[in-house]
Amino acid sequence: MAEGMKVEPDLNFIRYMKTAGGDTLKKCYQCATCSVVCPLSSDSKPFPRKEMIWAQWGLKDKLVADPDVMLCHQCGDCTTYCPRGAKPGDVLGAIRAYAYTHFGFPQGLAKLASSGKNLPILILIPAVIIGVLWLVSGGTHMPDSETFKEVGLTNFFGHWDYHFLTKNVFIIDIIFLPAVAFALFAAYRGVSAMWKQMAANANVSSVFRPSVKQFVLEFLWPSVVEIINHKRFNECGTNKNRVNGHLPLLLSFIGLFIVTNYAFIVKDIIGLAYPSLHGPISQMNPIKILANVSAIAMIVGIGILWGNRSSMEDEQGVSPTFYDWFLIGEIMAVGVTGLVAELTRLMGLQVLSYLFYYLHLVSVFMLFFYMPYTKFAHMVYRTFAMAFEKYRESNFVKRAVE
Ligand code: SF4
Ligand code: SF4
Numbered sequence: 001m002a003e004g005m006k007v008e009p010d011l012n013f014i015r016y017m018k019t020a021g022g023d024t025l026k027k028c029y030q031c032a033t034c035s036v037v038c039p040l041s042s043d044s045k046p047f048p049r050k051e052m053i054w055a056q057w058g059l060k061d062k063l064v065a066d067p068d069v070m071l072c073h074q075c076g077d078c079t080t081y082c083p084r085g086a087k088p089g090d091v092l093g094a095i096r097a098y099a100y101t102h103f104g105f106p107q108g109l110a111k112l113a114s115s116g117k118n119l120p121i122l123i124l125i126p127a128v129i130i131g132v133l134w135l136v137s138g139g140t141h142m143p144d145s146e147t148f149k150e151v152g153l154t155n156f157f158g159h160w161d162y163h164f165l166t167k168n169v170f171i172i173d174i175i176f177l178p179a180v181a182f183a184l185f186a187a188y189r190g191v192s193a194m195w196k197q198m199a200a201n202a203n204v205s206s207v208f209r210p211s212v213k214q215f216v217l218e219f220l221w222p223s224v225v226e227i228i229n230h231k232r233f234n235e236c237g238t239n240k241n242r243v244n245g246h247l248p249l250l251l252s253f254i255g256l257f258i259v260t261n262y263a264f265i266v267k268d269i270i271g272l273a274y275p276s277l278h279g280p281i282s283q284m285n286p287i288k289i290l291a292n293v294s295a296i297a298m299i300v301g302i303g304i305l306w307g308n309r310s311s312m313e314d315e316q317g318v319s320p321t322f323y324d325w326f327l328i329g330e331i332m333a334v335g336v337t338g339l340v341a342e343l344t345r346l347m348g349l350q351v352l353s354y355l356f357y358y359l360h361l362v363s364v365f366m367l368f369f370y371m372p373y374t375k376f377a378h379m380v381y382r383t384f385a386m387a388f389e390k391y392r393e394s395n396f397v398k399r400a401v402e
């Protein structure tokens with residue numbers, strides 16, 4: 001600590017750390033073993049030893065906007081080798097969970113999504129929205145089995161003889177487009193707040209500001225490529241097999257992103273002029289194959305991460321947290337309900353298929369809508385923290401201090 005630096009502990013933050021998986025931090029005696037084993041740490045920026053002392057002092061404002069905290073990918077190497085059982089990996093996870101609530105917008109929703117005791121409300125919100133729309137849209141009129149074979153779940157929200165959008169696509173758009181737009185806006189607000197605080201903490205001057213194009217090409221895109229390549233994950237020691245789960249999961253998200261956009265363009269836009277595009281997609285269509293392969297990759301990837309997380313808790317004493325299990329549960333629910341809805345549809349079991357499709361919509365809504373406040377947000381915050389590190393080392397900042 002710099003001589004004369006004023007320490008302003010945040011007592012609420014210290015209290016939070018004691019109850020949120022970071023309760024072992026007081027055991028830390030600053031031996032620096034964690035900084036030696038951490039694959040992200042360097043001699044010039046030892047990490048996470050300094051974060052452990054900041055956390056003991058309750059320096060919330062420094063920690064929530066510390067790029068190193070966001071760059072940590074929770075490999076657990078530091079926790080494994082810590083001679084005091086201070087669990088630095090858990091401490092950093094708890095700080096990140098706190099940061100997503102701290103920067104979260106709107107605050108009420110961010111706080112709601114931060115605690116396991118609110119899980120029934122978090123499920124109830126989309127369950128009611130989708131259930132009510134299903135009832136009022138006329139979806140209760142289930143097709144007979146012959147029609148079901150032909151139309152599948154494309155009449156889930158009912159049907160109208162209307163040549164533009166089908167009723168199903170129309171209502172799905174009404175539910176999901178605002179939910180995704182809201183989540184993106186909330187994530188933007190959260191990341192902007194983090195960026196401002198990172199810049200203030202690092203005394204970064206904005207005399208020379210990059211244009212949007214420069215920011216994307218020089219800082220943001222290289223960070224995205226690094227994440228997709230899983231470069232830092234591969235440097236992991238103790239939990240090397242995490243990459244085996246993370247990679248199929250990431251690829252499944254990319255696959256489903258392509259499928260969703262294809263469906264949006266074909267059914268919602270081109271379908272306005274060609275209503276024949278509104279029906280179910282054939283199983284042999286490449287996009288359908290991509291959807292099915294992605295769904296299986298999602299279940300396999302999250303299954304590996306589930307097993308990995310359980311063994312980290314059993315064998316390394318890593319603390320179980322709502323923050324970790326909420327995302328694992330959400331993704332598993334999306335994959336399993338989607339696949340069961342599809343299989344029961346192919347078997348002609350329409351009641352079960354309808355039920356699982358409903359559960360699928362609820363879980364997809366939860367995944368998107370709560371994204372800015374859950375561990376999913378790590379993807380966004382981490383990308384921008386990496387971009388900030390690159391920006392801080394760039395001439396835009398260095399020239400300003402010369
Ligand atoms: S967290 Fe553990 S390994 Fe790291 S400095 Fe503290 S006691 Fe040492
Ligand atoms: S969990 Fe892994 S990446 Fe994070 S601080 Fe510990 S060793 Fe480093």
